[in-house]
Amino acid sequence: MTVQTINRAGTLLLVVFTLTAPWVLPLFVDSFWVDIYSEILIWSLLAASVNLLFGYVGLLSFGQALYFGMGMYGVAIGIAKLGFGFWGGFGFGVVLATAMAAVAGVLAVRLTWHYFAIITVVFSLIFYFLALSWKPLTGGDDGLPFGMPPLISIGDFELTLTDPDVQYFFIVLMVGACYALMGRIISSPLGRAFVTVRENDLRASLIGLNVYMIRLSAFIVSGFIAGVAGALFALFGRYASANFMFYHVSGEAVVWAIIGGVGTLFGPIVGTSLLIVLREELSHVWAHYPILVGIVVILTVIFAPKGIGGIWTSLVHRFAGANAGKGGDQ
Amino acid sequence: MTVPLLEIDDVTKQFGGLRAVDNTNFTLETGKLHAIIGPNGAGKTTLFNLITGTLPTTSGRIRFLGDDITDEPVHKISQRGLARTLQIKSVFGGLTVRENLWIAARSRYGVFAPFMSWRRCRKSNERADAVCEELGLMPHADQLAANLSYGDVALLEIGLALATQPKLLLLDEPICGMGPAETEKTVAKIQDLSKRIDIVIIEHDIEVVFNIADEITVMANGGVLAKGTPDEIANDPDVRTAYLGDDDDA
Numbered sequence: 001m002t003v004q005t006i007n008r009a010g011t012l013l014l015v016v017f018t019l020t021a022p023w024v025l026p027l028f029v030d031s032f033w034v035d036i037y038s039e040i041l042i043w044s045l046l047a048a049s050v051n052l053l054f055g056y057v058g059l060l061s062f063g064q065a066l067y068f069g070m071g072m073y074g075v076a077i078g079i080a081k082l083g084f085g086f087w088g089g090f091g092f093g094v095v096l097a098t099a100m101a102a103v104a105g106v107l108a109v110r111l112t113w114h115y116f117a118i119i120t121v122v123f124s125l126i127f128y129f130l131a132l133s134w135k136p137l138t139g140g141d142d143g144l145p146f147g148m149p150p151l152i153s154i155g156d157f158e159l160t161l162t163d164p165d166v167q168y169f170f171i172v173l174m175v176g177a178c179y180a181l182m183g184r185i186i187s188s189p190l191g192r193a194f195v196t197v198r199e200n201d202l203r204a205s206l207i208g209l210n211v212y213m214i215r216l217s218a219f220i221v222s223g224f225i226a227g228v229a230g231a232l233f234a235l236f237g238r239y240a241s242a243n244f245m246f247y248h249v250s251g252e253a254v255v256w257a258i259i260g261g262v263g264t265l266f267g268p269i270v271g272t273s274l275l276i277v278l279r280e281e282l283s284h285v286w287a288h289y290p291i292l293v294g295i296v297v298i299l300t301v302i303f304a305p306k307g308i309g310g311i312w313t314s315l316v317h318r319f320a321g322a323n324a325g326k327g328g329d330q
Numbered sequence: 331m332t333v334p335l336l337e338i339d340d341v342t343k344q345f346g347g348l349r350a351v352d353n354t355n356f357t358l359e360t361g362k363l364h365a366i367i368g369p370n371g372a373g374k375t376t377l378f379n380l381i382t383g384t385l386p387t388t389s390g391r392i393r394f395l396g397d398d399i400t401d402e403p404v405h406k407i408s409q410r411g412l413a414r415t416l417q418i419k420s421v422f423g424g425l426t427v428r429e430n431l432w433i434a435a436r437s438r439y440g441v442f443a444p445f446m447s448w449r450r451c452r453k454s455n456e457r458a459d460a461v462c463e464e465l466g467l468m469p470h471a472d473q474l475a476a477n478l479s480y481g482d483v484a485l486l487e488i489g490l491a492l493a494t495q496p497k498l499l500l501l502d503e504p505i506c507g508m509g510p511a512e513t514e515k516t517v518a519k520i521q522d523l524s525k526r527i528d529i530v531i532i533e534h535d536i537e538v539v540f541n542i543a544d545e546i547t548v549m550a551n552g553g554v555l556a557k558g559t560p561d562e563i564a565n566d567p568d569v570r571t572a573y574l575g576d577d578d579d580a
Contacts, residue, residue: 185444192448193441196433199422208408208437
């Protein structure tokens, strides 16, 4: 068995599980876990947007919640205030988030490391307070609820997200499309350029790569992904709220990405799943469970800096190596 | 009269109170292997940094093949065909040798192609493999650059420069820190390359410099002390006192 076969089998398993979850999950656990799984998929996109920046380009953003929030408010304002339909609202949210990322990115990617981290937090805080105080538009503290317009409406035939199966598969489709897009970009010349900039930005510019534009494009794609996550979460919860723009949401996404494994495509799903399941299981039993999360993060950073994704990769390589390694020159 | 390869025109670089490069003037012609020598702190590496755009100049103009490139962004200067290796070896450690060379080759065709597969870029693949072959790095092609021996990292760094198809190659102490066998291999490679690419080399190993260079520029205290053929430099009284010392062993 080669590394590729094992990884393909793993991906296939994830896809099959995801596609059958609405029927399989209720066989074993309470059916609300289907909703939790939808939520995990959505949040994993936010972690993936952190991962794309940190894992591939080497920029640690603590402000991804801003683009998530823009996606949310875009949908809610589009539908509740501007009278957009379902797709109009969804598109508005994603475009708003991407545009925000383009504007913030032009300034932010001039910086690296802690300066970059700080400026991303500052941007997200500015808009968090703006969203809190601009009550007529955003609903302030109360958030902005909206009624769900139909997804498709042809004559009598109508699909809306109020049908749980429609909602679940809509989320799966959108999340799947985002991972496909990221997978595509990562294996393109641009994706190679991302990694090159992460490895050595001076050398990258010396071989003629425009490091600034490469970082900016990663930042915009990452804002787009976070925006799709926010738009989906708004549709999932039927409202938008400034709470999801606060920097602790950004911080959680960083934790999910790091525990899942930065620099791997599916690491963020694993990290997000683990920590959300942990939260669901532990938060009613023990109010201080975040301490445990903190310990897990510290242990991960010290002993498995590439996270669960990294452990998986080395296990797979060892397993594949044990099978195929005869006559190897190791 | 052909266009000069590189013109350094009254270039100055000031770091606070220190003039690392002080009103320096010289012109290099194509078709020669140039060497820049000089004691530590003479401003050689700073001059390379100014030429490649990694440091802004304080004043003066730099022209490459007739075009003013003073203070252009680093990547644009590279795109003009000016490649460089660094004194402290600098490659992409987390990528394999082949991936290192691939991205350098691909830089000539543009990387803003988010929807094509990088493994299918035929020209860049071929270019990367050709450079890998030429430098004898094929046995290590799939190794991470971080795991290479010091000599191979130095070769790979030259390979990165070559993969960008440069017109001029600036080498900053390419054999510094190498053992005798690696030195010999690298020097032979540099001589070989100089037949088709213009090279400017900064080097402390005087024996090597006098062996391979067609023209030597001696720098001291941020300025040019002398410029000429190895013979002229060896017999220049100023150079002998300032740099080579007074003994006759050289």
